[in-house]
Amino acid sequence: MSVQLGTVAPLGFDDFPPDQWLPCMRQLGCTVVQAYRNTEVTVPLQQMRDAIAASGAPCDSVHGVFGEQFDPSAPLESARRFAVDTFKAEGELARELGGSLVVVHCSTIRRDGVSPKERAQRVEQLRKSMLDLGFFGQQINVRYAFENLPAYHPVGSDMVELADILKQANAPNTGICFDSGHANMVGDPAQSVLAAGERIIYVHLNDNSGGADEHLMPTYGAMDTVGIARSLHEVGYDGTLMLEVFYSVDELRKFIDGGCAERLRGLLNAANGRGAA
Numbered sequence: 001m002s003v004q005l006g007t008v009a010p011l012g013f014d015d016f017p018p019d020q021w022l023p024c025m026r027q028l029g030c031t032v033v034q035a036y037r038n039t040e041v042t043v044p045l046q047q048m049r050d051a052i053a054a055s056g057a058p059c060d061s062v063h064g065v066f067g068e069q070f071d072p073s074a075p076l077e078s079a080r081r082f083a084v085d086t087f088k089a090e091g092e093l094a095r096e097l098g099g100s101l102v103v104v105h106c107s108t109i110r111r112d113g114v115s116p117k118e119r120a121q122r123v124e125q126l127r128k129s130m131l132d133l134g135f136f137g138q139q140i141n142v143r144y145a146f147e148n149l150p151a152y153h154p155v156g157s158d159m160v161e162l163a164d165i166l167k168q169a170n171a172p173n174t175g176i177c178f179d180s181g182h183a184n185m186v187g188d189p190a191q192s193v194l195a196a197g198e199r200i201i202y203v204h205l206n207d208n209s210g211g212a213d214e215h216l217m218p219t220y221g222a223m224d225t226v227g228i229a230r231s232l233h234e235v236g237y238d239g240t241l242m243l244e245v246f247y248s249v250d251e252l253r254k255f256i257d258g259g260c261a262e263r264l265r266g267l268l269n270a271a272n273g274r275g276a277a
Helices: 018-027 045-055 077-096 116-140 159-169 180-184 189-199 225-234 249-257 260-271
Strands: 004-011 032-037 059-063 101-105 143-147 174-179 200-205 240-243
Touching (some): 004 018, 004 059, 004 260, 018 045, 018 249, 032 045, 032 240, 045 077, 077 101, 077 116, 101 200, 116 159, 143 200, 159 189, 174 189, 180 189, 180 200, 189 200, 189 225, 200 225, 225 260, 240 260
Parallel strands (some): 032 059, 059 101, 101 143, 143 174, 174 200, 200 240
C-alpha cells in the first residue's frame, strides 16, 4: 500500500459546503476523506453519507469529538468512562460511513497546567482508555489513533511519551495520529516522527509558523514538510496524509490555480520514497 492524500470532509458547517469544498480538494489530489462534523448542530447520518458519496472519495476515518466532556485522561473515573463510551460510538459511526479509524484527542485543554500528581493520574487514565478502546476496536475492526497535541494540553504533546504510554497499554488497534502542526509547536516534527516510528497509524498534515495552530496548507508555512514526509517514509508509514486545513472555497480555488497540487504531489512522492518536489 502506498501513501495517499486525504482531506477533511467538513459536515454541518455553513462556511464549508461539501458539494463545493470537496471537489476542490479532489483537484488538489485528495483521494480519501476524514469525516469532521460540526458538533454544535445535528448532522443526520444519511446527510453525512450523501455528502461523502457525492465527493467521489471514500471515507477512511472519523475525527472523534473533542472538548472538556470528551477527555480520555479525565481524573474522575465517571468522566473518563463517559469519554470512552462516546468514542466507542464514534467507532461505530466510522463503520457506518465506511471508515475504519477514529482520531482521539488525548486530553482536554489546561492552559495553566496541572500538578505533577494530576498529570501522573491523567497518564494512567489515558492508558486505561487506550486499553478500553483498543479491545473494543478489535471487536468492530476499528483502530483508535491518539493525536499528539499542543503543550497547553496536560497529556499528549510529547510524542516520545505518547508512544511509551501506548507501549505500556499494549492494546490492539491503537496507535498515534501524528499532527505535524501540533508537533511543530513543541519541537522538531521530523524528529518526532522518527521517535514515534511504527506507532504512527494516521497523519494530520498541516503547516504553521511554530507559534500557533494555524492549519496552513502544507508547503505554505515555515515547516520542513518535505523532511516530515521523508521521515514518514523512513519509519515505514503507508497510510493517509490527511490535509487538515480549513480554507474557503474561493481560497482553495486560488491554491488550485497557483499550482498547489504539484507541491502536494512532491510531498506525496517524498512520503512514498520517490524523491521530493
